[in-house]
Amino acid sequence: MESMLHITTLHYLVLGAALFLLGVIGVLTRRNVVIVLMSIELILNAVNLNLVAFSRMWGGLHGQVFAIFVITDAAAEAAVGLGILIAFFRNKETVNIDEVNLLKW
Amino acid sequence: MVIGGILVITRKNAVHSALALIVALLAQASLYLMLYAPFVAGVQIILYAGGIMVLFLFVIMLVSIERSMKEKQFNSQWVVGTIAAVALGGLFIAVYAKGKNIFPEHALSVVEDTNTQEVAKLLYGQYMFAFEIASLLLLVAIIGAVVMAKKRI
Numbered sequence: 689m690e691s692m693l694h695i696t697t698l699h700y701l702v703l704g705a706a707l708f709l710l711g712v713i714g715v716l717t718r719r720n721v722v723i724v725l726m727s728i729e730l731i732l733n734a735v736n737l738n739l740v741a742f743s744r745m746w747g748g749l750h751g752q753v754f755a756i757f758v759i760t761d762a763a764a765e766a767a768v769g770l771g772i773l774i775a776f777f778r779n780k781e782t783v784n785i786d787e788v789n790l791l792k793w
Numbered sequence: 794m795v796i797g798g799i800l801v802i803t804r805k806n807a808v809h810s811a812l813a814l815i816v817a818l819l820a821q822a823s824l825y826l827m828l829y830a831p832f833v834a835g836v837q838i839i840l841y842a843g844g845i846m847v848l849f850l851f852v853i854m855l856v857s858i859e860r861s862m863k864e865k866q867f868n869s870q871w872v873v874g875t876i877a878a879v880a881l882g883g884l885f886i887a888v889y890a891k892g893k894n895i896f897p898e899h900a901l902s903v904v905e906d907t908n909t910q911e912v913a914k915l916l917y918g919q920y921m922f923a924f925e926i927a928s929l930l931l932l933v934a935i936i937g938a939v940v941m942a943k944k945r946i
Contacts, residue, residue, distance in 0.1 A: 700828070705885045707798050707817075712881060714802035716874030722807050722853055726814050729845065730798055733821055736833075744828045749908075752833050753915050759833075759840055760927050764934035766845050770852045771941030777856045778944075 700741035707734035719785055721776070725769050732762045794820035807853045811846060818842040832909045 707730055714727025736755045743751025776788070797817030804810045818841050825834035916924055 702889065706795055709878060709882050709885065710798040710802055713878040716878060717871040718802060720807055722849065722856065723810050726801055726810055726849065729814065730801060733818065737821060737824065740825055740828050740830050740833055749911050749915055752830050752912055753920055755833050756836055757923060757927055759836055760931065763840060763845050764931050766848060767938040768934050770848060771938035773852060773856065774942045
């Protein structure tokens with residue numbers, strides 16, 4: 689077990705970057721609005737992972753406090769986003785992003 | 794967690810995506826435990842996986858009709874979106890290749906079991922203003938969500 693892999697901060701940052709990339713792909717390419725909102729939650733989780741990994745590296749707990757604030761903020765934004773989604777669905781009966789084109793020229 | 798993330802963005806059924814996201818959030822909580830952050834892990838499980846995802850599942854139940862599962866799955870701009878995402882991935886790889894020697898090995902800092910108390914000291918001491926602003930934000934979000942989802946204002 690001498691060549692055991694030490695999990696350094698870099699591994700957490702790479703994982704955070706991969707999750708961020710997956711979230712961005714989800715936001716940019718999916719049609720269903722609910723899945724776009726869930727991809728935004730993925731992005732916020734990747735950012736949280738970054739914060740807590742750096743908090744571990746530097747020893748202080750400021751990153752964890754900021755991560756708690758990010759989780760709170762994500763909850764508020766998910767609630768308002770889903771409220772907007774329900775209002776949108778009541779008007780148009782679809783959850784397609786391609787149908788949101790009233791402001792298109 | 795990466796498998797959960799891939800399942801979130803590729804499933805056709807929205808309920809499958811939500812369940813995959815719950816799996817990803819629980820895996821993230823375990824990663825927080827590995828990073829010696831038990832309070833954030835507890836907050837993540839209770840708030841995120843137990844609150845926000847339940848809200849998502851309720852809205853999926855109200856909103857997603859059968860017709861949306863038979864339609865096409867990907868956007869009409871998916872080509873440009875994928876190119877932009879690949880460009881972002883290339884940027885990440887460039888940053889990694891350039892700066893991967895900066896990070897030291899884990900200096901095992903003081904790992905105590907009073908993490909919650911220390912977080913509380915920071916939260917109510919130094920970040921008190923941000924704490925109050927966050928509660929104000931939650932109040933505004935509640936009012937906004939109720940107003941957006943009402944039938945008649």
